[in-house]
Amino acid sequence: MLELLQRVFGREASRTSKYLAKERLRLVLMHDRMDISPQILESLRADLLKVITEYMVVDEGATEIALHRGQGSVALVANIPVLKMKRLPQKLKN
Amino acid sequence: MGEALVITSGKGGVGKTTTAANIGTSLAMMGYRVVLVDADIGLRNLDVVMGLENRIVYDLVDVVQGRCRLRQALIRDRRFESLFLLPAAQTKDKTAVNPEQVRDLCQELEKENDYIIVDCPAGIEQGFRNAIAGANKAIVVTTPEVAAVRDADRIIGLLEASELRNPLLILNRIRSRMVKRGDMLDVEDVIEHLAIDLLGIVPEDETIIISTNRGEPAVLNVNSRAGAAYRNISRRIVGEEVPLIDLEANGSFVQRVKRLFGLRTG
Numbered sequence A: 001m002l003e004l005l006q007r008v009f010g011r012e013a014s015r016t017s018k019y020l021a022k023e024r025l026r027l028v029l030m031h032d033r034m035d036i037s038p039q040i041l042e043s044l045r046a047d048l049l050k051v052i053t054e055y056m057v058v059d060e061g062a063t064e065i066a067l068h069r070g071q072g073s074v075a076l077v078a079n080i081p082v083l084k085m086k087r088l089p090q091k092l093k094n
Numbered sequence B: 001m002g003e004a005l006v007i008t009s010g011k012g013g014v015g016k017t018t019t020a021a022n023i024g025t026s027l028a029m030m031g032y033r034v035v036l037v038d039a040d041i042g043l044r045n046l047d048v049v050m051g052l053e054n055r056i057v058y059d060l061v062d063v064v065q066g067r068c069r070l071r072q073a074l075i076r077d078r079r080f081e082s083l084f085l086l087p088a089a090q091t092k093d094k095t096a097v098n099p100e101q102v103r104d105l106c107q108e109l110e111k112e113n114d115y116i117i118v119d120c121p122a123g124i125e126q127g128f129r130n131a132i133a134g135a136n137k138a139i140v141v142t143t144p145e146v147a148a149v150r151d152a153d154r155i156i157g158l159l160e161a162s163e164l165r166n167p168l169l170i171l172n173r174i175r176s177r178m179v180k181r182g183d184m185l186d187v188e189d190v191i192e193h194l195a196i197d198l199l200g201i202v203p204e205d206e207t208i209i210i211s212t213n214r215g216e217p218a219v220l221n222v223n224s225r226a227g228a229a230y231r232n233i234s235r236r237i238v239g240e241e242v243p244l245i246d247l248e249a250n251g252s253f254v255q256r257v258k259r260l261f262g263l264r265t266g
Helices: A002-008 A017-033 A038-052 B016-029 B046-050 B060-064 B099-112 B126-133 B146-161 B176-180 B187-194 B206-214 B225-237 B247-251 B253-260
Strands: A056-058 A064-070 A073-079 A082-085 B003-008 B034-038 B083-086 B115-119 B137-142 B168-174 B197-203
Touching: A017 B146, A017 B187, A038 A056, A038 A064, B003 B016, B003 B099, B003 B126, B016 B034, B016 B046, B016 B083, B016 B115, B016 B137, B016 B168, B016 B225, B034 B046, B034 B099, B046 B083, B060 B099, B099 B115, B099 B126, B115 B126, B126 B146, B137 B146, B137 B187, B146 B187, B168 B187, B176 B247, B187 B197, B197 B225, B206 B225
Parallel strands: B003 B115, B003 B137, B034 B083, B034 B115, B137 B168, B168 B197
Antiparallel strands: A056 A082, A064 A073
């Protein structure tokens, strides 16, 4: 019923100003919180490498990890050169 | 041994001072011994909201700089024996005090009072750092607007960095009609973004303006919806379990008629 009314008055959920506010808030908070310290980024890098090196040998010295902000989105971009694949751990083979 | 709560928000105009006055007053109504501390040096307002502006002799800066004793600067409330106000200085600025001095002051006040409610200035500079220095607990006030929630998020980060963990949220000035028609963020939206515990919600209410005009906190008015919300919040502060106020109640005809005849609805 409410849905019908909303359609009649041309206000789908995604058009309400509340929806806009939510979306803008999400982005603005993400950008604000991106301001993370180099120590935290370094700790993230170390944790990522710990997981990745279980599967492959990578060039740790040439690894780059950074947060990139674009229009309307934020991405964690990691460039990790692979030197050699490891044999898959037994537990993953099944 | 008392507890010091700081009321903070980052953004100005979201209702910090109103919140401090109402929480302080309702805690005193419940019989607790309470001191309201106005930490907004240079822009004092808590005295006006409390209706005590004509009784100020000494202020916080006088106490900290040793021009008077703490006891001399505390103004006893007209209505409640166990409620006191320590006003901010109006002619100095926030550099007149430092965080260590405020910490000492709060510790001194905690000895003889149950609750110290510190009204924090807007912003994140020294005034903020002074205000939070003596607190054991923080309450973050925000309104359902992008700018206010964003500032609240920043403040929560700063509080946690200063060892004031697990701040509690008050969402102020909610207009249930706007929420219903999809034109205002609701409680869930705000909580989802800020990821902190909710202490209470307060509806937008004209009686707040009237009570500020009179210098009588809204918790004293049995017909004020916001006053009822603040009384609930205070009961939660002392550890009672109280359900959230029903924001819809405002619109119902029966409720309005009841209120017209002065019956309690909150």
